[in-house]
Amino acid sequence: MQENETVISESAGSEAVMEKAAGGRQYRWLSWVSFLSIIALWCILTYGKITSSLFVPSPTAVWQAIVGMAKDGTLFVNCWDSTRRVMVGWFWSALIAVPLGMIMARSKVVSALLQPIIEFARYLPVVALVPLTILYLGIDENQKYVIIWLGTFFQLILMVIDTVSSVDRNMINAALTLGASRWQVYKEVIFPASLPGLMDDFRLTIGWAWTYLVVAEMVAASSGLGYIILKSQRFMATDVIFAGLILIGAIGLLTDWLMRLLTKLIVPWHDRLDQQ
Amino acid sequence: MAECKLKVEHITKVFEEKNKAPLTALKDICIEVDQSDFVVLVGPSGCGKSTLLNIIAGLEKATRGQVLVDGKPVKGPGADRGMVFQGYSLFPWLTVQKNVEFGLKMQKVGTKEREETARKYLSMVGLEGFENALPKQLSGGMKQRVAIARTLAANPEVLLMDEPFGALDAQTRVVMQELLAGISRKTRNTILFITHDIDEAILLGNRIYVMSRRPGTVRKEIRVDLSGERNHNMLVDPHFLEIKKEIMDMLWQESQDAAMDR
DSSP: OHHHHHHHHHHHHHHHHHHHHHHHHHHHHHHHHHHHHHHHHHHHHHHTTSSOTTTSOOHHHHHHHHHHHHHTTHHHHHHHHHHHHHHHHHHHHHHHHHHHHHHHHHOHHHHHHHHHHHHHHHTSOHHHHHHHHHHHHTTSHHHHHHHHHHHHHHHHHHHHHHHHHTSOHHHHHHHHHTTOOHHHIIIIIIHHHHHHHHHHHHHHHHHHHHHHHHHHHHSSOSSSHHHHHHHHHHTTOHHHHHHHHHHHHHHHHHHHHHHHHHHHHHOTTOOOTTOO | OOOEEEEEEEEEEEEOOTTSOOEEEEEEEEEEEETTOEEEEEOOTTSSHHHHHHHHHTSSOOSEEEEEETTEEOOSOOTTEEEEOTTOOOOTTSOHHHHHHHHHHHTTOOHHHHHHHHHHHHHHTTOTTOTTOOGGGSOHHHHHHHHHHHHHHTOOSEEEEESTTTTSOHHHHHHHHHHHHHHHHHHOOEEEEEESOHHHHHHHOSEEEEEOSSSBOEEEEEEOOOOSOOSGGGGGOHHHHHHHHHHHHHHHHHHHHHHHHO
């Protein structure tokens, strides 16, 4: 009977794997179709002279802008400065949001103390906080990190609370009846059980951090992708603007892909129904 | 007379919510489980049996009354009252082996002893060779075997089982019932088992408490005097059928009353 059970679960498993693989192929194929359609449309509009090159630069012009930046060395410096700002600002968000969120999810007292402040801060537009950050912190790198932190922290902590609250109650009860202390329940059950959800939360908030980058580099910055986009507006250099946008998109996509890879490595036991 | 291991004294549970009439889930429940006894609580769905088990485990608080283990009142959850849940509640990130070791790890038992104890109980539930599997690779029956091994390995004084086989198919359920009957004979554990399946109750229990529908009360205590090994052949034993009819009549009356109320 034991063997039967194994056989049943194995055959069901391989079927699911095959179905998933087929779904994955179709998904990738469709992704390429949509991506290439946009590029095709872009080519038709520009090479067909339907739009003015002043408003929409051709793919060739954008490519030349990227090559130009690569040659004079600004490509790497700007990409790195922006990536570093996003990562440092976001890292501090995660570092504070995870433990605090875990405590808030499990303690009514701490939650009552902090929840209203967080809900309030969440609705403050980050752009409106830029003048204050400059007054308090000046125009150095810390001010940029704080902008990214402000943009992501209050969102992330609410997501962490939600993720931690949705840990299966029975799993916690099982641990308690096996003799786990309060601290052990946190460390051995709630944290590992939350990890798949936390990785998703991280992936989403890193994406948002990139959107706050332009806010951070809008004022008093002298490098970064957001900075070159804003600077190019003055010279009507739409090719550089496009190049900057494409670079932000590409780095974002790369980060997303890395986070997915990391998730697979950290929580290999986790099955996602919608995983591609 | 065997010594009394677990004593439930006048437990009453009232759920009170704002803007709602208070709901009495359990009313003055008194139960005794002797050392090494196998006691089953059987009752209709919604009679509060799970709530009662949670109160005994210390996961919920009673409105009135108390639970005693070896004469000492229960204050909260602890390793002395191990629990097996219907939904298995395994830790999906741990291997089968590490799941079974979990309780011992919480109690700071050394690695070597932990590994040996886990292996002993895994072999008892027939899962040798699956030590390194993850829970998601197992069928429902196998998951529940792991959960039983995990609870036994933590060495509880009393084993509480909350409809552990409720989610399994009929064939697997019979196999698991016979497995559990064999384990309880071997380990002499004190077990309190709840179910709404009458066959299961008679097959496993030495004593059965029949509960009424809400508010849950104990309607009757039945002693099961069946000699020999507990297995599926018992299902057609005349004494078995006699007890079954008695419980069915009682539960049927309950459902009639419930239907009249609606």
